[in-house]
Amino acid sequence: MSMLIATVFGVGHLRPAPGTWGSAVAVLAALGLHYAGGFPLLAIASVLVFFIGWWATAQATRGAEDHDPSEIVIDEVAGQWIALLLVSFGAWHAGVDPLRMYPGWIAGFALFRLFDITKPGIIGWADRRGDALGVMLDDVFAGIFAALGTGVLAWISHGVLGL
Numbered sequence: 001m002s003m004l005i006a007t008v009f010g011v012g013h014l015r016p017a018p019g020t021w022g023s024a025v026a027v028l029a030a031l032g033l034h035y036a037g038g039f040p041l042l043a044i045a046s047v048l049v050f051f052i053g054w055w056a057t058a059q060a061t062r063g064a065e066d067h068d069p070s071e072i073v074i075d076e077v078a079g080q081w082i083a084l085l086l087v088s089f090g091a092w093h094a095g096v097d098p099l100r101m102y103p104g105w106i107a108g109f110a111l112f113r114l115f116d117i118t119k120p121g122i123i124g125w126a127d128r129r130g131d132a133l134g135v136m137l138d139d140v141f142a143g144i145f146a147a148l149g150t151g152v153l154a155w156i157s158h159g160v161l162g163l
Contacts, residue, residue: 022073
């Protein structure tokens with residue numbers, strides 16, 4: 001069961017770029033969660049998937065030399081959902097269809113992948129921990145950076161440019 005969760009039911013076995021596949025599936029799941037219960041459901045699910053993912057990653061990598069094998073993508077789900085929380089909140093608060101805010105969903109996805117791949121600062125620190133918590137935390141931090149970046153882009157678009 002832990003390997004099914006850690007690989008997001010096999011998505012982590014898709015090639016090339018399993019992390020990108022995991023993030024793409026996470027975006028679709030986030031949209032589904034938003035439609036089912038809005039921002040509150042996505043926020044609760046983000047917290048739950050972090051803790052479930054931490055457990056599943058620890059179980060799946062127990063005794064393995066590689067603490068972060070590429071097929072484990074539950075961490076991408078947690079981070080990607082965090083990256084999209086601001087967009088989900090905006091749609092929920094305004095009472096609009098979240099697809100009307102598609103630039104935010106795209107920005108959240110792209111920025112999350114950028115930060116997850118390049119691992120600047122604290123993201124890289126978390127990744128270097130070498131344990132299941134580090135596997136999850138680097139994506140949490142990448143998600144936070146991506147959410148902040150998406151917010152800045154929204155502010156520029158709507159506040160500065162008036163679009």
